[in-house]
Amino acid sequence: MTAAELGSAIENAVTSRVGDVIRTIDSEPSRSAVGRRVVIGIRTRGEPVWTGPADDVLHSHPVRFVACPSVLSVLDALAEAPPPSDTYTVLVVLTDRDAGELGDDVMARMHRERLYDVSKYTLLQDLLRARQLDPQLRGGDNAWLVDALVDLARSGQLPSMVGLTFGRDVALGHVVRNRFAVEPSTLDLGGLITALDDVATRTRWRDLGDDERFGIAEHLVERLGGAAEVVLRLATKREDLIAELLVADVLARSPEDDPKAAHAFGAFVHSRFGFEEPGRNDLAAAGAQAVELVTHAVTDHLWQQIRYADTLLAQLNGVAQAHQSRVLPSGFTARLELAAESLDESALSVVDDHHLAAGEVAHVRRLRAAVRLRRWLSTPSPESLNPAAALRAHARELSWVDAELGQVRRGSSNSVVAQALGAISKKAGARRATLDQQFVRGLPEVAQTVPDDVCAVEDFLPKIVAPLVRNHKVLLIVIDGMSGSAATEIVNSIADNRRLGWTEVVRSADGGREAVLAAFPTETAYSRTSLLTASLVSGTQDDEQRAFPKHTFWPPRTRAVLVHKAGLGGSDGRDLGAEIDAEFVPRKEPQVMAVVLNTVDDALSRGRQADEPAWQYEHVAGLPQLLGRAAENGWVVVMTSDHGHVLEHGSNHRPDSTGGARWRLPGGDIGSDEVLLSGRRVLVPGGSAVLATSETVRYGPRTHGYHGGAALAEVAIPLVVLLPPGMDELDGWAVNSLGAPDWWTGRTAAPVKRPVVAKPSKRGTRKPSVDQPDLFAADGPLLSRGAQLVASETFVNTHKGQPANRVLKPEVFASVVDAVLVAGGRLPVADVLQAAGTPGRNPRGLVAALGRVLNIDQFPVVDLIDNGRTVLINEKLLNEQFPKEG
Structure with a gap:
């Protein structure tokens, strides 16, 4: 709107208002004396300006308009003599002075001793050039809205409404858009908080008149609920809006019957809202919305508010309630400490729910390890553990224990958490040490003769790898020093990344892993050389390089290649060495390639293990690339090690330079935490060595981890065989279906029940018979849900429509359904396969x-979840798709 148009609109509004007053005067004939002058005072919102004709005639009365920007100019206007007239004349005084400034004498000369406002309604209509304004705008409750619209129109912030109807809802939308710089049609509580968190918007809100603030608040509360009033009132008086709301979230969630929490809550609402306190639910809703905003987009500014919220909470003596918050740092600490004190899964899930948990992975991981170890300690411990059973137990359970022990032993900077970790570490470590001692008792015999049901490191290539090479291309990845716990974590990370598509298989019919027996001492020169040369010898890389391609157990014409660390580095744009890339080129002859990776072994001396004992497959240099090449080209991957390791956690140093970090040559007394081994599998000169059996013993300098000793974690070599995407089965191998131990996952193993299975009739209907008892027979057995399923007509017809060579027998469906439903609808795959x-x-x-x-x-009646570890049956969908009959 141009200045001329704005001036014209104001003049029209003034003229309209003066006309209304004249009509009122005319309705009182006794007051219409000839020659009398009536002075009508018009109060303007800004400096008075009149650009129209100074003299006019309204309703047959001469009218003079005079703009008076000062009290003196008002007096001058009043001093002028009125022009002669047959009726009364009108002097219109436009002034921005109020009645107090003009004084009683001047006001006494004004019509009705008052100053009139111009017609806001008329002015607004003229400013907008609208055809019609919503009659609701004329109501007294909407005076603030008209004032706001006039201000916006005069400043050019309202669009022209030429020829249109201007409704109240549209008007409210324009005001909200201008005052909060938001789109009103999509404004929600979160958007309101975000808008008022901006300093300029908050200042604009505070500068509004009381009537307008009240009107806008009333409108937004009607739209967004009482929580909007909480936000608006806080924004009126407090600078750190989101910090205030985060505190509100904590205190509104706190129990009302807790005296300290109630006192902090009362202090907050009274100091922020006075005697007109908002409802707890509205306060909670506003706080919860602020929490959502913080969790979805944390900026430097928001971090300042989060930290300041902690300060505010402390000022209100509400720190004891901090655990109620899932964003405040004090809330994370409180949740962490509560979980540490209880070591309970539910308390740990509350820690996981905190926004900071993702950035405090180490803390949460260590606490989770403590919870798992507490569960492990509640499981029965074997009375004895011979070497064969110990190796199997390590592969299936104890390697998981070792991983969790490695975590809790890293400790915490928080004293409460540190105390909990220390206590569980002591208990679990003691039990784990006892199992090591049971294992060690049988080692002297194993040093000479390998148990029948154990694969030794020297037999690994001929017994495990060579048979695979006969029908498949095989990539043997030897991760030097990889313990069973490290292997478990690496393989878990591969399985968790479902995009990779690898399937782990095992030799055991029950679906569980096995471990390979290392040579002694458990060091690279002895055990890795024995692995790659397939003989009990000590040696070097050169010995391994010469022997590997020449093994007579490889199938005829096999191309066997061994690549050590030096051949792994990429060049010329490749991420792997040219030698490795060349081997992945398709060939007709059998292929086996062994690649030695040293990342784990190097970490023991170079420090990574000191900070983070956990492993992911991405942490092992070269492993992601090798897995990628193998998957692309259909290679079976065999992943193993040459020995394991133990980590440093307060070891006892017994200086001895005759051997290595964890072994020495015979001489002197043999301690209770040592074992003397002699025999063909002890590869040091003389065939005898003393090996440490306790993790706490070392003979060399302190590092972050050691190997060479007789602890189970050093002797048990992990064995992992992975099938590439698209290869589902391997002759002589079964899918690893046991997975993690129940104490590790937290699940409760359910017994697998064998149901009463009814044989479906040929016609697809239930017929009582000897094989199929009547479901409703008074003295017959009650059919299980699985039996009812396979007896239903829907099942029979669907089953019959499947190819005979691809469909499972009805008894399998019944057994699986019953087993899963008995377990509550979810069951580990090992139990499902068993059923x-x-x-x-x-x-x-x-x-x-x-x-x-x-x-x-x-x-999806049946589905595979938890990264392929659990079978789910949706009982509701099952009943809908296959209704129970009768």
Whole structure:
């Protein structure tokens, strides 16, 4: 709107107002004396300006308009003599002075001794050039809205409404858009908080008149609820809006019957809101919305507010309630300490829910390890553990224990958490040491003769790798020094990344892993050389390089290549060495390539293990690239080590330079934490060595980890075999279906029940018979849900429509459904495979076969979840798709 247009609109509004007053005067004939002058005072919102004709006629009365920017100019205007007239004349005085400034004498000469406002409604209509204004705008409750609209229109912040109707809702939208710099149609509580967190917007809000603030608040509360009033009132008086709301979130969540919490809550609301306190629910809703904003976009500014909220909470003596917050640093600390004190899974889940948990991975991981170890300590401990059983136990359970012990032993800077970690470390470490001592008792015999059901390191290539090479291209990855715990974590990280598509298989029919027996002492020169030369010898890389391609147990014409660390580095744009890339080129002859990676062994001396004992496959230099090449080219991956290791955690130094870090040559007394081994599998000169059996003993300088001793973690070599994407089965191997121990996952193992299975009739209907008891027979057995399923007409018809060579027998469906439902709808794949009678089968294949019948129209009655570790059956969908009959 131009200045001329604005001036014209104001003049029209003044003229309209003066006309209304004249009509009122005319309705009182006794007051219409000839020659009398009526003075009408008009109060303007700014400096009075009149650009129209000074003299005019309104309703047959001469009217003079005079702009008076000062009291003196008002007096001058009043002093002028009125022009002659047959009726009364009107003097319109436009002034921005109020009645107090003009004084009683001047006001006495004004009509009705008052100053009139111009017609806001008329002025607004003229400013907008609208055809019609919503009649609701004329109401007294909307005076603030008209004033706000006039201000916006005069400043050119309202669009022209030429020929249109201007409604109240549209008007409110324009005011909200201007005052908060937001789009009103999409404004929600979060958007309101974000807008008022801006200093300029908050200042604009505070500078509004009381009536307008009240009107806007009333409108927003109607739209967004009482929480909007909390936000608006806080923004009126407090500078750090989000910090205030984060404190509100804590205190509103606190129990009302806690005296200290109630006192902090009362102090907060009274100091912020006075006697007109908002409801607790509204306060909680506003606080919760601030929490959502913080968790979705943390900026430097928000971090300042988060930290300041902690200060405010402390000022209110509300720190004891900090655990209620999932964003405040004090809340994370409080949750961490509560979980440490209870070592309870539910308390740990509360820690996980905190926004800072993702950035405090080490703290949370160590606390989770403590919770797991507490569960492990509640499981039965074996009375005896011979070497064969110990190796198997390490592969399936104790390696998981070692990983968790490695975590808790790293400790914490928080004294409460540190105390909890120390206590569980002591208890679990003592039990774990006892198992090591049980294992060590049988080692003297193992030093000479390998148990029948154990694969020794020297037999690894001929017994495990060579048979695979006959039908598959094999990539043997030897991660030097990788312990069972490190292998467990590396493989878990591979399995968790479902995009990679690898399937782990094992030789055991029950679906569990095995470990390989190392040579003694458990060092690279003895055990790795024995592995790669397939003989009990000590040696070097050169010895390994010469022997590996020439093994007579490789299938005829096998191309066998061994690459050590030096051949791994990329060049010329490659991420792996040219030698390795060349081997992945497809060939007709059998292929086996062994690659030695030293990342884990190097970490023991170079420091990584001191800060973070956990391993991911990405942490092992070259492993992601090798897995990628193998997956692309269809190679079976065999991942193993030459020995394990133990980590430093307060070791006892017994200086002895005759051997290595964890072994020495015979001489002197043999301690209770040492073992003397002699025999063909002890490869030091003389065939005898004293090995440390306790993790706390070392003979060399202090580092971050050691190997060479007789602890189970050093002797047990992990064995992992992975099938590339698209290869689901391997002759003589079964899918690793046991997974993590129950104490590690936190699940409760459920017994697998064998149901009463009814044989479906040929016609697809239930017929009482000897094989199929009547579900409703008074004295017959009650059919299980699985039996009811396979007897249903829907199942029979769907099952019959499947290819005979691809469909499972009805008994398998019944057994699996019953086993899973007994367990509450979820069951580990190992138990499901057991129920199906196929413990070595690929669980993906089993679930796919079940789904072809049960998942009618793609409704997921049965599914594989938890990264392939758990089978889920949705009982509600099952009942909908296959209704129970009768």
